[in-house]
Amino acid sequence: MLNIKVAGLELSNPTMLASGIMGVSGSGLKAVAVKGGAGAIVTQSISIAPREGHKNPTIYTMDDSLISAFGLPNQGYLNYREEIEQLKDTNVPVVASVYGYGIEEYVEVAKAMEEFGASAIELNLAYPNAGKTGSFYGQSEHLTYEVVRAVKSKVKIPVFAKLTANVTDIVSIAKACEEAKADAIVAIGPVGAMKIDIYAKKPVLANKTGGLSGKCLKPIAVRCVYEIAKEVDIDIIGCGGVFTGEDAVEYFLAGAKAVQIGTAVLYRGIRVFKKVCREIESYLKSQGYSSLDEIIGLAL
Amino acid sequence: MLNIKVAGLELSNPTMLASGIMGVSGSGLKAVAVKGGAGAIVTQSISIAPREGHKNPTIYTMDDSLISAFGLPNQGYLNYREEIEQLKDTNVPVVASVYGYGIEEYVEVAKAMEEFGASAIELNLAYPNAGKTGSFYGQSEHLTYEVVRAVKSKVKIPVFAKLTANVTDIVSIAKACEEAKADAIVAIGPVGAMKIDIYAKKPVLANKTGGLSGKCLKPIAVRCVYEIAKEVDIDIIGCGGVFTGEDAVEYFLAGAKAVQIGTAVLYRGIRVFKKVCREIESYLKSQGYSSLDEIIGLAL
């Protein structure tokens, strides 16, 4: 009852691991796919060369939200090959999140990921804390269009564009993705935020500012999905503060076909995907539906 | 120890009532000023003609945050005269929040408010749910500059510009305010958000989308204040999720000279201003400071 087709991918359930969570190596992703029960997993964002990311502290935890700035650390795509290859026997689709400093870098990494066996590409146009990449692209209609188009022209697997809410008008960015033939939009990445400790009298994160994720992000992200769904026809994947099946359903009603889960892994454990699926299923049953499809976009 | 000068106004303490809270009439504002102990009060946002605002539901409450869309209801500035006049004997500075559909309307209301006795004007360039006003202006550097300049050229009292975080780059908007000679920046208004009820299968607010305020807004707002304070020299007033003295101190360390309090009135009562002041004072004492001035911007 929970299987769904998103951007051409057949998923056994609509919960996906969000990028940057447990994704440093294939082993972490495998744990989420196998023990966790995610319908798909997104790798951490991968670049051309290895990157250490920011110094610690990289994370600040609140009751049910986080502020974090890891700075997109990763091994570089060549090293990452064996991490992705490890995942083949799980039969869970692997979405490779990629980023670059320059459009050619996005393209180069995306092509490699396709070759390594990724089922789809997620273009990181969302992440705010790593210089001229991620949200640097996603904050411009023009650059968004260019990146999506360039990658689409070089890979055959579906391409998702992950967007940031740190823009004046997310709908116009989403339209640029649609025009550039993106297969799906992921909304949203973390919103720029920070924590200052009043005793240390300093920003807590080494990068000073970071991204807000978790429960606090949900009302903002649901609004983004809803606004995009009203204007754009390609598939949408909701992301931000999904902790429970009820949270996921809110995204489906707003027009998302799947959801990504990041922060909740911390608060509900790796098995959060299974738990959320169980909760979605019991919601669907209690409301008399027999498939997930029936509720997509009902609140639009 | 808590007195502070902000944009030329001498405040007995750095807590201000945020616009739109308890401000339908002078009586509500008076309660906040007298019983509540606010250092200044901001009226609800006032327009040329009376406006009913949106239908109910206008508010959705979460644990310590709100999503709301009242749609800037108010009596129109002529009716509001007597509301402001009622406040004279409180000796608490009254900041008149004004908005318009068109720059002339901002100017007309601002001039009237000065005449009625307001101590300062707050230009609402922040509010997202009321058509082509509020954030419609605050999302454009150019319009922000024009509104601020127009109002500054017509009134003598200090002019604050209240900004929204629903922009790609709040710093550039803040710089436009500085160039246009605004006396202070208020950061920030609510961030676009929404709640869908999964049993009603509809957006809860009559306006569908609303603005997020309260605790969830704080990390975003502190980041905005911090980013602005690093680049701009005029005074900054922090706004978003101030519940406690500790929250306020975070804003001061980030460079704000005062804070506005809205949502916390709901969760800590009208006396939240007094409580926050007491908490700021005990923080200052515990850290060995003798005045608020000493900590402004320490975390920059």
Next chain:
Amino acid sequence: MIAKLHVTKIREIIKETRRIKTFILDMKIKAQPGQFAMVWLPDVDEKPMALSYIDGYAGITVLKLGDFTKKLHEAKVGDIVGIRAPLGRGFKLRDEDKKILIVGGGIGVAPLAPLAEKAVEEGKEVTAIIGAVTKSELLFVNRFEKVGAKVYITTDDGTAGIKGFTTDAMRMLLEKETFDACYICGPEIMMVKALELARAKKIPSQVSLHRYFKCGIGICGACVLDGCGYRVCKEGPTFWDFEIEKCSEFGSYWRNAAGVKVYFKKK
């Protein structure tokens, strides 16, 4: 904590009079008599309604008036409504009061029925004056009688009980009897008069007010009373005589959705 939105179903609908229906909700509640609910009818509006049933399943009792209440009257069992409740401050039954008077006019009787029930449960002697325009519009007379309250009825047209207003009955009653406390809900002009009568006899009284509500939880300021600065949705809707005396607008005007004053027509 502030009551959160709870979306539930209508469990039962009771036609009380031609223009009044009670809706029992599929939602149990713990509330004080006099507290209210914000009632959301999706796609229509959200408005305040007194809780007329507060033990077990919550209930509201609604007079058909304008758009919202008309739509609510069209609702069927099983339909969905959103409820934020209990809100506001309910009536206060004081331990020392043994004999109380309840005065309700029209739909104002809605919060008074559970009050009577609770008062009797606490061992008080309850006398009630229930008024309406005409006999068929009388509300909850049976609930008062069932718990053993002494009930006086008034109708404007004399079709039942005393012909006249509740305040006419009250005046007569207070000439021969006295009470430890008085609880009043109905049209504002009626409440002004009833308070005057009680005050003349030095009977401590509580009234329950209506004002235009938006948030219902004390943040927007729509329902703040001039003079005293009380929020009807938060410090009220019930007020003691000595509180309401400080509220200069009482009996004179209310504010509409824009906040503009609307003056009461004097009867």
Next chain:
Amino acid sequence: MIAKLHVTKIREIIKETRRIKTFILDMKIKAQPGQFAMVWLPDVDEKPMALSYIDGYAGITVLKLGDFTKKLHEAKVGDIVGIRAPLGRGFKLRDEDKKILIVGGGIGVAPLAPLAEKAVEEGKEVTAIIGAVTKSELLFVNRFEKVGAKVYITTDDGTAGIKGFTTDAMRMLLEKETFDACYICGPEIMMVKALELARAKKIPSQVSLHRYFKCGIGICGACVLDGCGYRVCKEGPTFWDFEIEKCSEFGSYWRNAAGVKVYFKKK
């Protein structure tokens, strides 16, 4: 719940050896031996440190190594540090085990001292092998002796106790004695060898691992072990022999800040 950042002061500093200092924090804690803290030195970095004192005021014991630990060694009483603790899973003392062996090398002794204290408190007989490069670098020998543990000492250079590695002492000991459980912390190559020795005698053992930590709470994936998929910061840092057997990278490599594998030099 996940431990939140708590900013506190250094209460006391104890110089343990030439390169090791203990920092007692102005913060009381309830933790299990083997749990750790993420320690934030503002403007410098935040790194994992085992809790070496877990009753009353928390303490950490730090070997001067690179930039972070050098700065920490320069800190003074009253300086500010940020602490997230307790994190991870501590050692497990099982009721049925009466006689346990503790094997600690270098700074690895830090989490083992509170373990020994707790084990004795629970009535267990504790034998400890404590090793270091040289006599002056031996850590916490007095804490073990104070609670009455039987202590064997090894130094690489023979300046105290047995000349050699902790595993040399362990091999000798296991020839004449047996234990119900064994707890091991030290350089990874030492832990591999010690586990082998214990396994040969069928003694259930726990090791405590070091890996590069970022979040410290199980979300970033930096510390996930290949083969088993365990997060050292969450399912660990302590692992049972049967758990660590499934972790193919154990004894072979770790991952640096970028996630790139770094192979251990075989001694």
